[in-house]
Amino acid sequence: MTPEERTIFDRRRRARNWAILGALAGLSLLFYFISVARLLRS
Amino acid sequence: MSDVTAAGMGGAKAPLDASSLAGASEVRDWITLLKPRVLSLVVYTGIIGLLVAPVGLHAVLAITAVLCITIAAGAAGALNMWYDRDIDAVMRRTIKRPIPAGRISADAALTYGIVLAVGSVALMGLATNWLAAGVLAGSIAFYVVIYTMWLKRRTPQNIVIGGAAGAFPPLIGWVAATGSIEALPLVLFAIIFMWTPPHFWALALFAHADYERAGVPMLPVTHGARETRRQVVIYTVLLVPLTLVPWLMGFNTWVYGAVALLLGANFLRHAWLVWRDEQDETGVSLTKDMPAKRCFKYSISYLFILFGVLALDRLILA
Numbered sequence: 001m002t003p004e005e006r007t008i009f010d011r012r013r014r015a016r017n018w019a020i021l022g023a024l025a026g027l028s029l030l031f032y033f034i035s036v037a038r039l040l041r042s
Numbered sequence: 043m044s045d046v047t048a049a050g051m052g053g054a055k056a057p058l059d060a061s062s063l064a065g066a067s068e069v070r071d072w073i074t075l076l077k078p079r080v081l082s083l084v085v086y087t088g089i090i091g092l093l094v095a096p097v098g099l100h101a102v103l104a105i106t107a108v109l110c111i112t113i114a115a116g117a118a119g120a121l122n123m124w125y126d127r128d129i130d131a132v133m134r135r136t137i138k139r140p141i142p143a144g145r146i147s148a149d150a151a152l153t154y155g156i157v158l159a160v161g162s163v164a165l166m167g168l169a170t171n172w173l174a175a176g177v178l179a180g181s182i183a184f185y186v187v188i189y190t191m192w193l194k195r196r197t198p199q200n201i202v203i204g205g206a207a208g209a210f211p212p213l214i215g216w217v218a219a220t221g222s223i224e225a226l227p228l229v230l231f232a233i234i235f236m237w238t239p240p241h242f243w244a245l246a247l248f249a250h251a252d253y254e255r256a257g258v259p260m261l262p263v264t265h266g267a268r269e270t271r272r273q274v275v276i277y278t279v280l281l282v283p284l285t286l287v288p289w290l291m292g293f294n295t296w297v298y299g300a301v302a303l304l305l306g307a308n309f310l311r312h313a314w315l316v317w318r319d320e321q322d323e324t325g326v327s328l329t330k331d332m333p334a335k336r337c338f339k340y341s342i343s344y345l346f347i348l349f350g351v352l353a354l355d356r357l358i359l360a
């Protein structure tokens with residue numbers, strides 16, 4: 001793999017990992033708000 | 043996203059070879075797997091189902107329900123792309139999709155689809171109710187198993203029966219809010235079900251070469267363009283009175299009824315123009331299928347406006 005290819009690969013992998021982190025953080029927040037909403041409803 | 047490794051956010055870098063780069067996907071490839079263009083209609087009709095329900099849902103739970111419908115539809119799209127990767131590789135329209143292009147492996151796409159499908163159903167059950175989760179699971183299963191795996195490659199009626207998969211969102215939205223299945227969401231289901239054949243067959247009229255190359259038995263491939271034009275008219279004629287049912291059943295006012303009638307009359311005009319398009323003796327268009335292209339575009343606006351007016355009429359006037 002050439003240095004340019006390596007750079008592209010690392011950039012793509014980093015972007016994917018940030019996307020996963022964002023999705024997990026969003027899901028955690030969503031679960032928190034769902035719990036609050038359900039508690040308020042009951 | 044199974045090809046993600048530990049190196050991304052500052053972890054140790056593993057040795058790589060050239061083949062690793064070939065499988066290096068971008069975030070947008072994973073979004074493409076969800077078929078984002080199809081999702082807009084799913085989200086819209088799902089929201090309409092929630093809005094017209096007589097029971098209000100807490101905003102967070104309503105947003106979660108729409109999110110679950112969206113993710114589930116995306117998961118079904120990913121599983122469809124996983125199963126159809128062989129025909130996607132020979133169709134001009136789909137050859138650049140992530141799996142046939144080699145940017146995402148088939149196994150990774152399958153895992154991604156299953157995880158999203160299970161996750162969206164579980165989240166729907168926890169946030170709203172398990173009947174809504176069940177209908178959501180049924181809609182995924184219908185699209186993936188009944189349409190993609192069974193009907194699509196076997197019968198020219200694939201679009202007719204498979205169209206039910208796209209008709210689920212307003213029903214799911216309603217059930218998420220009320221916890222029960224009633225007449226109005228079933229009517230909305232039936233409207234989308236009946237709208238799907240003229241919508242897709244108008245598309246198939248000008249894109250049938252791709253389907254023919256892939257061996258997919260779309261109606262223009264198996265029965266020819268002339269019969270497809272006839273079917274577009276027949277299903278549009280059946281659709282228009284069906285759209286008046288919410289008014290006739292008292293769910294909506296005459297305002298919705300009048301708009302539905304006007305929109306339907308215009309849809310019929312487009313279908314008629316498709317039928318009367320200049321053709322050769324086999325029914326192939328001599329106008330590059332311009333009426334079919336206009337009919338396809340109009341069918342999208344038609345459903346958006348019809349459902350929008352239905353919701354506004356019910357919320358403000360009914």
